[in-house]
Amino acid sequence: MPHFTSQFIDSTPGDPLADRRSRQVHGALWSKVQPTPVSAPRLVAFSPEVVRLLGLDEAALQSPEWVKVLAGNALWPGMVPYAANYGGHQFGHWAGQLGDGRAIVLGELLAPHGKRYELQLKGAGQTPYSRRADGRAVLRSSIREFLCSEAMHHLGVPTTRALSLVATGEQVIRDMFYDGHPEAEPGAIVCRVAPSFLRFGNFELCTSRDDVGLLKKLADYTVTQFFQELGKPSKDTYAAFFNEVARRTARLIAHWQAVGFVHGVMNTDNMSILGLTIDYGPYGWLDDFDPGWTPNTTDAERRRYRYGNQPGIGLWNVERLGTALMPLFEGDEALLNAGLLEYERTFQNELAARFAAKLGLSSLEDEADVELVNGCFAWLVEEETDMTLFFRGLSRVVTASTAPGEFPAVLREAFYGQVSEAHLAKGLQWLTAWWKRTRREDAAPAELARRMDAVNPKYVLRNYLAQEAIEAAYAGDDSKVHVLLEVMRRPFDEQPGREAYAAKRPDWARSKPGCSALSCSS
Ligand code: AMP
Numbered sequence: 001m002p003h004f005t006s007q008f009i010d011s012t013p014g015d016p017l018a019d020r021r022s023r024q025v026h027g028a029l030w031s032k033v034q035p036t037p038v039s040a041p042r043l044v045a046f047s048p049e050v051v052r053l054l055g056l057d058e059a060a061l062q063s064p065e066w067v068k069v070l071a072g073n074a075l076w077p078g079m080v081p082y083a084a085n086y087g088g089h090q091f092g093h094w095a096g097q098l099g100d101g102r103a104i105v106l107g108e109l110l111a112p113h114g115k116r117y118e119l120q121l122k123g124a125g126q127t128p129y130s131r132r133a134d135g136r137a138v139l140r141s142s143i144r145e146f147l148c149s150e151a152m153h154h155l156g157v158p159t160t161r162a163l164s165l166v167a168t169g170e171q172v173i174r175d176m177f178y179d180g181h182p183e184a185e186p187g188a189i190v191c192r193v194a195p196s197f198l199r200f201g202n203f204e205l206c207t208s209r210d211d212v213g214l215l216k217k218l219a220d221y222t223v224t225q226f227f228q229e230l231g232k233p234s235k236d237t238y239a240a241f242f243n244e245v246a247r248r249t250a251r252l253i254a255h256w257q258a259v260g261f262v263h264g265v266m267n268t269d270n271m272s273i274l275g276l277t278i279d280y281g282p283y284g285w286l287d288d289f290d291p292g293w294t295p296n297t298t299d300a301e302r303r304r305y306r307y308g309n310q311p312g313i314g315l316w317n318v319e320r321l322g323t324a325l326m327p328l329f330e331g332d333e334a335l336l337n338a339g340l341l342e343y344e345r346t347f348q349n350e351l352a353a354r355f356a357a358k359l360g361l362s363s364l365e366d367e368a369d370v371e372l373v374n375g376c377f378a379w380l381v382e383e384e385t386d387m388t389l390f391f392r393g394l395s396r397v398v399t400a401s402t403a404p405g406e407f408p409a410v411l412r413e414a415f416y417g418q419v420s421e422a423h424l425a426k427g428l429q430w431l432t433a434w435w436k437r438t439r440r441e442d443a444a445p446a447e448l449a450r451r452m453d454a455v456n457p458k459y460v461l462r463n464y465l466a467q468e469a470i471e472a473a474y475a476g477d478d479s480k481v482h483v484l485l486e487v488m489r490r491p492f493d494e495q496p497g498r499e500a501y502a503a504k505r506p507d508w509a510r511s512k513p514g515c516s517a518l519s520c521s522s
């Protein structure tokens with residue numbers, strides 16, 4: 001039987017009340033709350049890698065006993081479920097207390113090698129933080145979260161994981177486009193897994209209420225549990241902790257930029273203190289390389305969370321965290337500024353390193369190299385060009401024995417429409433300069449191609465692919481969810497026979513809801 005602990009709630013202050021009524025919870029980092037049972041749970045999918053990570057057994061996970069736990073209908077001994085209390089800045093404005101309105105942590109599982117992972121059910125029913133909402137999640141958004149958590153992990157991007165996807169057998173009412181057309185949809189629960197689900201917003205809420213004692217307890221728990229290498233809690237340690245979070249956040253966002261992932265809701269309540277991608281909502285993948293694109297319809301007007309804005313928003317969010325930690329810095333602004341600088345420095349280095357690697361270069365050596373990368377971006381935005389296909393295609397060009405004499409067919413596939421001869425000529429000029437630059441690398445072209453294929457994915461969870469799997473699942477066929485999970489386990493491999501999953505967005509998906517635009521309704 002798995003062994004569960006409750007270190008977080010055993011060592012930090014909690015809510016003395018244990019009922020679900022919506023309320024403001026002061027002086028507490030969490031509220032104990034039981035999941036609300038569902039009528040007919042069914043395991044739709046699970047991640048074999050997460051099963052292994054946790055030291056569990058695939059057959060056992062599919063047993064009725066485990067499925068009950070994954071649905072919130074039963075608990076293993078040692079599980080003491082709770083919802084976390086946090087606040088956050090939403091779309092640039094302080095939103096006050098938010099908290100886990102539909103997520104419930106079941107407990108911490110002691111996994112092999114002494115690692116501890118929290119198991120959290122998303123969509124497990126109301127908590128004191130649900131406000132007027134139902135505490136549930138729909139199958140559509142649960143499929144998206146389940147698949148993307150695992151796809152991101154296999155791309156090498158830090159992320160919370162997904163152990164399982166359970167259909168509840170119950171209906172949930174959602175007004176998908178907030179246009180007065182509520183509909184019943186199937187409900188689902190994802191069991192998410194991470195060392196911790198703490199967010200910037202947990203820290204912000206304490207400080208917003210001038211509760212420095214609580215802030216300190218939270219920071220001490222976080223540092224002691226997850227940042228032991230920084231030393232015992234002290235002013236210097238808090239500063240080092242802030243620097244490290246800044247660094248991890250910068251690294252995370254550089255990674256998103258490199259694979260074309262747009263989170264869609266980078267509110268500070270959706271920023272992990274461990275630097276993980278967290279809270280998959282109206283996220284999306286760039287098809288054509290458009291820095292102005294955001295998948296989130298709620299943000300369609302101001303596009304705060306568009307692809308090209310993610311790095312700046314990351315910095316803004318880190319500043320919110322640093323401001324929240326200020327009482328622990330004893331008001332020392334220099335410590336805040338040091339963290340912000342750390343973010344900027346790390347982001348620039350990481351982004352340069354990632355795009356250099358995407359182009360087969362071991363580093364950007366000089367101003368000319370930086371210009372080469374910028375020239376690539378500038379050319380890509382001129383005509384609708386698929387980001388994933390373009391970068392993947394470059395490894396086929398790098399192995400040519402001479403600079404390309406004409407625009408390569410493999411890269412033409414990346415265009416969404418007709419392009420002018422002038423655009424092709426400009427592209428060819430860039431390719432020639434790039435190809436020549438690759439000859440200065442130490443490695444042979446075949447080795448460069450191999451390295452490029454290891455960082456330029458062939459398969460990403462394109463929005464239309466997820467949408468097709470969702471539509472099939474709504475019609476009673478889960479097989480596309482399984483196939484997509486399978487394909488996304490090896491995003492850098494060619495996977496003969498599965499080329500269809502690497503295809504650029506088809507025309508029908510260009511402006512279809514779920515493919516190009518997603519609401520927060522989930
Ligand atoms: P999100 O936009 O998903 O990050 O959620 C923002 C806040 O709304 C969080 O506090 C969530 O827990 C809460 N929330 C979102 N959907 C629901 C729901 N269906 N029931 C209860 N709370 C919700």
Ligand code: MG
Pocket residue numbers: 269270279
């Ligand atoms: Mg959230």
